[in-house]
Amino acid sequence: MPKKGYKQTIEHKKNNPASRGKHWILSKETKLKMSKVRLERKKKLGYINSEETRRRISQWNLNPSQERREILRIAHLGQTPWNKGKKLGPLSESHKNKLISSLIGRPCKGETRRKIGLANKGENNGMFGQPAWNRNIPHSKETLQKLKEKRKYRILPFKDTKIEIKIQEFLKNLHINFFTHQYINIEHGYQCDILIPALNLIIECDGNYWHKYPMGTDLDCIRTKELIEKGFKVLRLWETEIQSLNIDKFKEKINI
Numbered sequence: 001m002p003k004k005g006y007k008q009t010i011e012h013k014k015n016n017p018a019s020r021g022k023h024w025i026l027s028k029e030t031k032l033k034m035s036k037v038r039l040e041r042k043k044k045l046g047y048i049n050s051e052e053t054r055r056r057i058s059q060w061n062l063n064p065s066q067e068r069r070e071i072l073r074i075a076h077l078g079q080t081p082w083n084k085g086k087k088l089g090p091l092s093e094s095h096k097n098k099l100i101s102s103l104i105g106r107p108c109k110g111e112t113r114r115k116i117g118l119a120n121k122g123e124n125n126g127m128f129g130q131p132a133w134n135r136n137i138p139h140s141k142e143t144l145q146k147l148k149e150k151r152k153y154r155i156l157p158f159k160d161t162k163i164e165i166k167i168q169e170f171l172k173n174l175h176i177n178f179f180t181h182q183y184i185n186i187e188h189g190y191q192c193d194i195l196i197p198a199l200n201l202i203i204e205c206d207g208n209y210w211h212k213y214p215m216g217t218d219l220d221c222i223r224t225k226e227l228i229e230k231g232f233k234v235l236r237l238w239e240t241e242i243q244s245l246n247i248d249k250f251k252e253k254i255n256i
Contacts, residue, residue: 152183184232185228188226204237235254
């Protein structure tokens with residue numbers, strides 16, 4: 001093997017199995033000799049404790065004194081006596097970003113995935129990660145009103161569906177101004193799919209599964225009735241209808 005600091009040649013790297021990712025296969029006798037040499041070196045340097053010292057350490061770990069407990073408590077806070085000179089405290093934003101970027105794309109092990117799944121759903125948790133004990137706690141009227149006000153302008157879902165995008169494209173081609181996900185202030189207030197102020201028209205793009213094709217949900221019927229009473233025109237289009245719809249038929253439906 002070359003000496004420390006010696007730059008290996010290409011030929012030496014090709015012939016050296018260790019440089020090609022392989023390891024030297026040592027015999028049991030060689031391993032035993034190496035372990036004995038290491039043991040003697042540790043004894044000379046004083047790394048190996050005597051039997052009395054080992055006994056005291058084990059007793060100290062089994063029955064820690066008040067001083068020992070205080071040291072362990074401080075160690076958990078990140079203020080151990082042996083790192084007093086180091087800068088302690090919360091992580092900087094750049095450090096946090098580096099940690100987050102290092103974790104992105106790293107696959108989780110099967111056990112970790114199982115624990116994450118149990119944490120997100122199951123008997124111990126409620127909706128949105130809330131614990132089961134918090135599931136049935138009644139909120140006051142003031143709290144419910146505050147939650148309702150916050151939900152008014154929260155865009156859900158975050159992405160428009162394919163059928164919504166298709167209707168939006170029709171309106172753009174027809175040069176009709178419209179708004180999406182506008183909150184309608186009725187008794188059962190909600191965010192409509194599409195609002196056309198010039199026609200005073202609300203268009204709802206109902207998915208077959210979620211809106212129970214072909215009957216529709218009870219809440220949809222209630223909201224349609226409340227919208228008509230408020231003076232709006234309501235056009236509800238089913239998913240299957242939108243998929244086969246063209247721009248000419250759409251113009252007939254909105255009466256322009």
